[in-house]
Amino acid sequence: MQVVISPVKVNQENFEFESPDEYIDDTEFDSQNENEGSNFFFESINTENAIQLNRKYGVTLGWATLYDKINDILLSYSGLESVSLSESAFSEALAKWQKAQGFNSSDCDGILGPKTWARMKQLLSNTNSIQVSPSLPSGTPPTIENTFEFNRWHAEKILENMNTGFVRAKLSIERATRKNQSG
């Protein structure tokens, strides 16, 4: 068996957005969105709500460290050039970007939550080989809202145990057996 998690790079080849079998955290769309059922997009987003949630998600999802790169993507949707967007301008530009990405109208809320971040990460990885987040603390698992880091943290812990011999993978044993048999 091989653990399939890459430690840092975004794997764009295997990206499966909104697969019905996936457990994507949709909390950003569940209760906070005021536009559900509306045909309006960014013109009527709840900017204050978006700012609050973006502050939270910037930390929990780790994208705050990539703010400048995200800013560069959103600038063309803001009508501005060569500036660092204010929080409100960021949200409004993000809502336009979400619309351009084909999100449902009710999802164009200017919030860079898990679902939007999944799409944004893919775009970022197309232009840069980026590190999504800094090194993880050794003792505390990330929350499940931080999907990739949660998976990565546990996978690394498992690999540590494999490297010290406390669990093994069948594949490596089968390979070793075949190698021995073939001399």
Place this chain on the structure above:
Amino acid sequence: MLNPNNHIIQALPIIHHIAESAKKEDYKEIIIGSFIRGADKKGACTGHCAGRCIDLNISSRSFESVAALQMVVRILGYLTNLPDKYKKSMGFGMPLQGQFFGHQNLTKYKGVSTTLLKNEELRKLVNQLGYVFPDNDNHLHIQFNWLSKSASNYETEVVYEEGESYENS
């Protein structure tokens, strides 16, 4: 293919817990077998494909042995100490072999009463943790769905495909 960027791989904290528990006891017989697989023939992605199952083997391979029974008892014992948030809807596929189902004529992949298990300690542990069903030989299959709030019907959770064996599990 399961994408770790946007899909919680539920098996990881379970495997991690088992590995850490084995380390504490300096126990080195556990082998991680089949973990994540592709979608089934109908294209459905559940169970192994969704990262909600693991198969565990033993270094000596055969589950006819007392050592295999002891390993399974040990692993289930580890799972009793699993954090409560992960200890939900746990199902165990055990072979018809040896001290598990003792070669009784049972239908595979369907949940059965724990009273059919030969070993008393195993019965107690399964009763404590979840449910059991007969499975293919030479491995312990564990499935779970700790992210689901509604997963309680074990028959819908039995995901093993008929015909699979140690060789391809």
